[in-house]
Amino acid sequence: MKRVTPALLALFLLPALCVPASASYVTKRGSISPRVKETLDLGPIPKTERHRILVGLALRNRPALEAFLRDVQDPTSPRYRRFLTQQEFNALYAPSPDDESAVVTYLERSGLRITDRFPNRLVIGAAGDADDIARALGVRLHAVLYKGAYHFAALSEPWVPAELAPTIDGVIGLDDLHAMRAHVRRGAAVKPRAAAGGGCCHLGPGDLKVFYDNDFGFDGTGETVVIAGAFAWRDADVSAFNAQWGLPPLPPGSGQVCTGAAGSQGCLFNRSMSVEASLDVQYLHGTAPGAVIRYYMAASTRILDFATMFNRIVSDNPGHVVTISWGLCESESLESQQVIDDNIFSNASAIGQSWFAASGDSGSRECGGILTVDHPANSPHVIGVGGTTPTCSDGLTVSNTACMGYGSETGWSGSGGGVSQTFNRPSFQKGCGVPAGTKRLVPDVALEADPRPGNYFIVNGAWYTVGGTSISAPQWAGFWAELDQVSGGNGLGHPGATLYGLCGTSAFHDVTTGSNGDYSAAPGYDLVTGLGTIDARLLISPQSPPPLPPEPAPGLVIRAAKIVGEPASLVAGCPARNTLVAVAEDALGTRASVGGTISLDGAPLGRVSLRAVTTPPPGSAPLPPGQVYS
Template identity: 25%
Template sequence: MRVHERRSDVPSGFKYLGKADENAILNLRIALVQSDPVELEAALHDVSDPRSKNYRKHLSKAQVEAFAIPEPASVKAVNAWLAKHNVTASTISPAGDWLSMQIPVAKANAMLSTQFCEYVHVKTNTSIIRTLSFSIPDTVKGHLAAIHPTTSFVEPRVSRAEIELLHLPRAGDGTQTSLKPSDRPKAQPTEVTAVDGSCKSEITPQCLQTIYNIPTAPATGRSNLSVATFAQEFATPSDLKAFLGQFRQDAANHASKVSIEALDGGANNSTFGTTEASLDVQYTTAVATNVPITIVTVGSDNHDGIAGFLDLVNNLLEQEQLPQVLTTSFGFTEKDIPAAIGSNLCNAYAQLGARGTTVLFASGDGGVSGIQATQDCTTFLPTFPSTCPFVTSVDSPISSPDRDNQDAAVSGYLKKLGKTNAGLFNSSGRAFPDIAAQAQGFQVVVNGQVQPVAGTSAASPTVASLVALLNDAIIKDGGAPVGFLNPFLYAQGASALNDITQGHNPGCGTDGFPATEGWDAVYSSIGVTEWVILIRMTTR
């Protein structure tokens, strides 16, 4: 037996209670080593880079699965080990790289040479069964990537990026914010319509249309968009109707374009709306006018140890027809996710991208302190999955693994930084955010009442709506969806962005990162008209 995963201590916020009941049943997921994740990444970049002859020639479901299917030797070795312990596992992913098994604690202790214990998350009084280390036999070493949840201590409730960008001054308090609507560069590729003064403190769909040159005419309906919500979030049809009636009367009839799917016991008929889901559905419907929108509500009936994120991505990969855009405004602190699990989840997003899906994640509201500004930290805290190298991170700071598309942009920024924040972040990792958008004062109807909402969870659905409109225009011209956005963004798309050069994102007892000319670890803004022109040019 060899140690496969180990952590040195119980993370802050959790308390040890004692050894777990030996008869308690554990729902464990096994990740097998995928056959060729390196070639999957290469294929993803090949179809996503506008300089490639295969740009936007996305792969089929079968082609993508071929990269993730475990080698026969791996399947044989893991099944033999399970059979030795009279354990039967079921396949839960289309490529067969994820298995699920239900076993009592006593058997898990014996199989993994460990001791599972019970811990409580003090803030929510939620108990979990975990271990600080476990081992696997030599016979499955190199065949088994991870067993989950074993050593991961993820907060029971997914943190939401919905409150307020605490690292920015509040609009209307006499200070300037880095994302105010008037903060645009002096020279723009296209004429910008004057922005109404009210947009400085209150954002509506009309404000976004003006700021980003978004056409008010309905899309042709050729593209689509999916919004993932977690933690029992739900948006009611009555609130959507009231929102459109007040802020987009010309699009009131497009509420019928919204459909709801439930996963893991998620809500699909609640009469009580929540802020996050209401924000997502109201602004995607109002901005991506006439684009079919699917709201996927992921409930608490999941056992993947990461709030249903694995369940959602595996459910999507099963489908023959994927959403062209997927936006998620939820996330975790990256250090709470075991490296092997994070890697496998990121590879799943790479599979979506290779098949033509643009995957967007809000990057958190805590500046360099991660998901929320109130977190204690001595070094900067990246968020996850917004740090995955195969997703587009919307509006936030800091760093984490893989940079492929970013070398030129990030190296220049690091030179400007010099010794600022040295030792507080991973300077050789995947830098983020990739893009930013308006994120304060969004007017949302929740249970019949209009209330302001701010945070990166406002920015991500805004960008998702713009990408959906881009896809609609491109498909109308006979083209294919943009898919994984970052290679285009860093190669050519940045020339259409508004460069915000003032502001910073404090946290962890520091001022965080400063905004500068060009890419920075704080903000870039967007302009949809210029993107349409650029993306169309790359296909001619």
């Protein structure tokens, strides 16, 4: 069947958009699935069939943002742990309101309905029929057959007007060939503490407290940890798990949050698919029982719903620590998906959130025998967590089923690890045996994950054993919540610099044996277990909150400003209608939101002097009346 090219489609559609036929368009590469080449084209879908898309917008001032993210984790920098508020991030690095509005207007003029917008303006959700999507993006969705199943997919990359191209990083939702998957391996049905033939016995949260030296009085009280995933847990399962292992109930404020429409599939309990949620909440709570747990659920396992959920977590900012045990191999992920997600994770790091992601359960060849890594563990703004096989110093036998202490660990054969082909190496990933190169390495750290011995958990009232890096990531999130608890509770941001700075110390168990297929564990950093596993007591030992640089001297300099008012322009001689909202920065790099009503001094727009003459709008710090800013 002949396919309409973007250029011809543009000429056909432009009159309906009231855009000159000479308008130019730019192809946005990385927005269609690598799997398209493996599909059988069955022809265009019906024109009225409805679909959803997610448009990702580009960050502004990316080099400056990356410099800030390095400084905010550098104890020698005056910006150390002085994280931005979301409002400050929006003013400095988020897409501008005008850029977002231009994209929204274009999508709406194309016939699409806007379904999602966020304060950080990083993504825009839209819905419409196939004709609307073709009008907006120049691609016709086709019915396709992939590995014996029916799907839909765009067969060519979308295009957008040239004037919008620098603003748009990519589009997600032009196919349903991908779904996020849980990194979990469920084992046999068991009874807690029962022998399981030659596989006796299995680990519970009490065993892991002993094994990782996490029983010293700090439990995450005052912290909130977020689980990112899909499909609900059953409260009855959580209660049964707590009763079995002597854990307290989830703290007040814990609960589940659906980021899709009411009744979305991904927000319901599913006996099979809810295994991951059950495992995550049970072992996160077992690690840090004092921490509030908020579980954010995507509307489905589609990648656009996960990106929406990620951005909701950042926008809501309900807690300082986030764990995700779902992923998709990098080699089959859309480039646009990875870039859009990484923009969101950059925002998370800037406001002080710490993200941990399971690195995968299929070793170095995570995807159909291909040497690859997993997303989102491959993001430089996320900590990738691999897996080990633990051996207790004593116990875990038929005669003594409890683990009596740390013995040793080897790299687990299923631990996802390798070299990213998408992302460059972050500045913190250096030293300690890190191999030479320029690309991001995965994982960063590890924890027990092998299904043998495996961990006890309960779902839908039945007990099973389980393994996978899904066990590892939520436990690391629990440890990090405890560290934040003893560090003042203000958020620690990206853990990379801190963790790599501890390499070679007694805080880490350096795992030096084991293989995930193509890579072997070795002294220092390796592509099976990263830096190794943790001794929680030595990582989290009580400490005073880290010292911050001295308060800056007075004197703020405007670095970014926006004029708001009615109308949205400066009016000479009318200060009541001109309001300055800005982000100011002092000589030490400390930022603060400032604002005030201003008057126009007669200079041309673009190089106007702004003079604060009255009090600022609510939520802003005052600008001294009479002071002039340029």
